[in-house]
Amino acid sequence: MEMIAVKDISFFFAGSKLEIIDDVKFxxxxxxxxxxxxxxxxxxxxxxxxxxxxxxPSTGRVMLYGKEISEPNSKISFVxxxxxxxxxxxxxxxxxxxxxxxDIDENAKDKKAMELLDRFGLSGFESYYPNALSGGMxxxxxxxxxxxxxxxxxxxxxxxxxxxxxTAETLRGDxxxxxxxxxxxxxxVIMVTHNVEEAVExxxxxxxxxxxxxxxxxxxxxxxxxxxxxxxxxxAHMVDQIYAILAQ
Amino acid sequence: MDFLALLMLLVIDTSASWxxxxxxxGLSILISVLVGIYAATHPRAEKLxxxxxxxxxxxxxxxxxPFAILIFIAILPGYIGINAAVIFLIVTSMLWxxxxxxxxxxxxxxxxxIEISEIYRFDRWTRLKKIYFPACFPRIVEQxxxxxxxxxxxxxxxEIFSTGNASYKVVYGIGVAFTALPxxxxxxxLLGILVFIAFVVATRFLFxxxxxxxxxxxxxxEPKITKRRYENILVGWISNRVQKTPAAILYKSVxxxxxxxxxxxxxQRRRHIAASMEQTKNYWKIVYRIIFIAAVIGVVYIFLxxxxxxxxxxxxxxxxxxxxxxxxxxxxxxxxxxxxxxxxLTFRSRQSSKYMxxxxxxxxxxxxxxxxAIAVVLSNYNFHGELVAFVIFVLSGIWYVVxxxxxxxxxxxxxxxxxxxxxxxxGTNAWKNIYLKAILPGLITGAMTGIAAEWNAxxxxxxxxxxGISGSNVxxxxxxxxxxxxxxxxxxxxxxxGLMAVALLNLVVVILLINTFVWKRLYKQVxxxxxx
Numbered sequence: 001m002e003m004i005a006v007k008d009i010s011f012f013f014a015g016s017k018l019e020i021i022d023d024v025k026f027x028x029x030x031x032x033x034x035x036x037x038x039x040x041x042x043x044x045x046x047x048x049x050x051x052x053x054x055x056x057p058s059t060g061r062v063m064l065y066g067k068e069i070s071e072p073n074s075k076i077s078f079v080x081x082x083x084x085x086x087x088x089x090x091x092x093x094x095x096x097x098x099x100x101x102x103d104i105d106e107n108a109k110d111k112k113a114m115e116l117l118d119r120f121g122l123s124g125f126e127s128y129y130p131n132a133l134s135g136g137m138x139x140x141x142x143x144x145x146x147x148x149x150x151x152x153x154x155x156x157x158x159x160x161x162x163x164x165x166x167t168a169e170t171l172r173g174d175x176x177x178x179x180x181x182x183x184x185x186x187x188x189v190i191m192v193t194h195n196v197e198e199a200v201e202x203x204x205x206x207x208x209x210x211x212x213x214x215x216x217x218x219x220x221x222x223x224x225x226x227x228x229x230x231x232x233x234x235x236a237h238m239v240d241q242i243y244a245i246l247a248q
Numbered sequence: 249m250d251f252l253a254l255l256m257l258l259v260i261d262t263s264a265s266w267x268x269x270x271x272x273x274g275l276s277i278l279i280s281v282l283v284g285i286y287a288a289t290h291p292r293a294e295k296l297x298x299x300x301x302x303x304x305x306x307x308x309x310x311x312x313x314p315f316a317i318l319i320f321i322a323i324l325p326g327y328i329g330i331n332a333a334v335i336f337l338i339v340t341s342m343l344w345x346x347x348x349x350x351x352x353x354x355x356x357x358x359x360x361x362i363e364i365s366e367i368y369r370f371d372r373w374t375r376l377k378k379i380y381f382p383a384c385f386p387r388i389v390e391q392x393x394x395x396x397x398x399x400x401x402x403x404x405x406x407e408i409f410s411t412g413n414a415s416y417k418v419v420y421g422i423g424v425a426f427t428a429l430p431x432x433x434x435x436x437x438l439l440g441i442l443v444f445i446a447f448v449v450a451t452r453f454l455f456x457x458x459x460x461x462x463x464x465x466x467x468x469x470e471p472k473i474t475k476r477r478y479e480n481i482l483v484g485w486i487s488n489r490v491q492k493t494p495a496a497i498l499y500k501s502v503x504x505x506x507x508x509x510x511x512x513x514x515x516q517r518r519r520h521i522a523a524s525m526e527q528t529k530n531y532w533k534i535v536y537r538i539i540f541i542a543a544v545i546g547v548v549y550i551f552l553x554x555x556x557x558x559x560x561x562x563x564x565x566x567x568x569x570x571x572x573x574x575x576x577x578x579x580x581x582x583x584x585x586x587x588x589x590x591x592x593l594t595f596r597s598r599q600s601s602k603y604m605x606x607x608x609x610x611x612x613x614x615x616x617x618x619x620x621a622i623a624v625v626l627s628n629y630n631f632h633g634e635l636v637a638f639v640i641f642v643l644s645g646i647w648y649v650v651x652x653x654x655x656x657x658x659x660x661x662x663x664x665x666x667x668x669x670x671x672x673x674x675g676t677n678a679w680k681n682i683y684l685k686a687i688l689p690g691l692i693t694g695a696m697t698g699i700a701a702e703w704n705a706x707x708x709x710x711x712x713x714x715x716g717i718s719g720s721n722v723x724x725x726x727x728x729x730x731x732x733x734x735x736x737x738x739x740x741x742x743x744x745x746g747l748m749a750v751a752l753l754n755l756v757v758v759i760l761l762i763n764t765f766v767w768k769r770l771y772k773q774v775x776x777x778x779x780x
Contacts, residue, residue, distance in 0.1 A: 054666055071669075078670045084663035087778045088685035097681065101672040131779035149671075 003188050004028040009060030011046055019213035026207050033189045035199035038209030044192045048155050052078050074101045077151035081158040083138040085130040091141055092126035098148030116144040136167035156191040176226050200238045208245050218245050258443040264420035265403055272338035284350025285380050299532040305344035306763050308703030313337055313406055314738035315748050334406050341402040342395035349391040353384035386463040393456050397612035404614040405708055412713040426617055427714040430624045437621055448612045560750040568754050571730040575702045578641035582649055590653040591683045615643030616708055623712055623724045636724040640709035645698035656690030692771045706731030
């Protein structure tokens with residue numbers, strides 16, 4: 001079932017003719033994990049922000065269940081590259097920021113936030129400030145906050161790129177585990193990344209974008225079951241194929 | 249007086265003031281470069297210079313002006329003496345931030361730069377010319393712009409102040425001109441302000457802008473991470489394939505070892521620097537305490553041994569208390585204005601940068617320039633003197649708070665604004681969890697500098713006498729206040745020196761105490777949470 005439809009969106013700054021993205025279109029089905037990959041500066045983060053309703057597209061529309069998205073709403077949530085935690089709030093207060101639009105009382109919010117922290121292995125850290133935590137833990141808080149309101153769609157902007165490779169690997173493993181066990185209260189995920197292996201490891205489909213003004217070069221389906229063996233022939237083949245398309 | 253003659257006169261007066269300003273700026277930069285580089289390269293000197301600069305930059309040195317006049321006039325003949333006193337005063341307002349900028353520029357210089365000078369055996373002069381000076385140039389320019397507007401405040405205030413006593417009067421100067429302008433009518437006053445703004449804007453665009461453009465070539469920029477990252481995808485992909493050959497593997501092990509050595513020694517050196525800074529901090533604490541204890545012992549000793557000084561102290565204490573209350577009430581009003589304004593600009597309209605240049609120009613008009621006009625306009629109200637002092641206090645300090653808040657919120661990452669939108673943080677939730685906490689670091693530094701600016705204004709705000717308006721009368725005066733007390737003791741000539749010294753000592757002690765136990769403590773707590 002089609003959930004999100006990106007319909008011919010393009011983006012340029014007012015007063016400048018320079019197009020950042022040009023007629024980008026793709027769809028995301030219910031239950032799907034989609035990655036957007038492309039050269040740096042190609043506007044993939046802009047595409048994600050347009051889907052989130054943070055930036056209006058210059059032309060084109062983004063639909064969620066057939067309804068146009070014009071501003072951020074509680075059905076769509078976001079995970080930031082730099083974690084986007086408020087440094088002056090404790091971990092639990094940060095997670096509760098994700099419940100701002102949810103109409104429950106303060107006690108229920110506390111309970112809900114504690115549950116999430118527990119699920120992400122952060123219980124005991126609720127009264128810490130973000131700067132006392134490692135990068136991997138910060139991003140767990142970022143993801144917990146994004147999931148707090150039980151959104152339909154989770155948008156992730158290079159969620160692992162500010163982490164060292166070992167930490168990123170662990171966190172990716174956790175996410176795959178939760179996806180497979182239906183532990184994540186989301187239907188679909190859209191992730192922007194520059195890491196080809198990461199995209200192949202996680203996604204059902206990979207949207208490959210071109211240089212500026214960027215458009216969708218190709219969409220690749222990956223049907224193999226998760227967790228995927230990174231050393232398998234098929235995996236290497238898939239990675240090579242995507243590199244080849246990127247280099248074209 | 250006809251328009252052209254007045255305009256000419258104003259231009260001459262402003263030019264005279266600007267000559268003082270440029271002389272002071274030149275002198276300040278020269279001293280800063282010498283002291284800053286010396287402090288950054290000599291660990292022993294560093295331990296003495298840093299804490300001293302840190303204390304001096306938070307003391308309202310303008311309050312020392314009456315004292316400086318007496319000293320300079322005693323040394324140098326009248327006209328030269330008063331000008332030297334004015335320039336000295338402006339230097340003391342401009343110097344400290346430039347010294348710190350030079351020090352930080354050298355201290356954060358990548359080790360490679362120093363290593364280059366070692367490898368090629370630069371002599372001292374070449375090292376200064378090719379490495380140190382270019383390294384601190386951008387920040388000197390940046391801080392000079394700030395120093396210039398602080399200096400203007402000192403300039404105008406000291407010039408206005410000098411007209412209070414015929415024997416210490418500066419002959420030409422925009423501050424002098426402003427005391428005479430209210431008598432000539434509203435038009436003349438506005439013309440004076442326009443000429444002043446024209447000079448400010450011209451200096452900004454004809455002097456500082458070219459320097460800023462020139463400084464860009466010396467600015468060190470951090471390599472962009474995002475750009476590198478994509479290169480890494482391709483490089484990583486290619487090198488993955490190359491690394492399979494035995495020669496490559498051998499090469500890799502050798503390279504890794506040397507690389508690691510390089511990185512480690514680099515990290516070690518960085519740690520060493522960090523440790524030495526930590527040490528400096530501890531040392532600073534000790535020096536601070538010693539100065540404080542020495543001051544306390546000194547005061548107690550003088551008191552016990554000398555009943556005249558005890559008499560002075562009894563005069564000073566109520567005056568100091570009155571000024572403190574006045575200044576803190578004005579500060580509370582400032583907060584009531586600046587907090588909503590800054591929050592609106594940074595979070596609601598998201599256009600603080602648009603107003604920045606406008607703010608900078610308005611802010612560089614010293615509040616004391618309006619003093620003669622405010623004194624005349626408010627002359628029919630009750631509590632006239634209190635009202636004048638209050639308005640001048642608010643206008644003197646408010647920009648420091650505004651700039652410091654806006655400067656600190658500008659470094660907030662974009663994602664914080666996006667978090668607010670994505671999760672729909674609104675109303676009291678936003679005020680409590682985002683707005684008020686986001687401006688806190690800027691608010692604290694702004695409070696320290698803003699309150700110091702109020703103290704600076706106090707020598708004219710609390711007691712305004714000038715020969716410009718209606719003879720040599722007292723134009724406005726508060727009941728009692730420290731600024732007033734300093735002025736009155738200057739009028740006594742050398743006999744006033746004792747009272748003045750006691751008053752200044754009290755002022756310095758109170759300010760250091762408040763800064764140490766309120767603002768710096770608060771700032772330390774905040775920066776611990778916010779991550780510096």
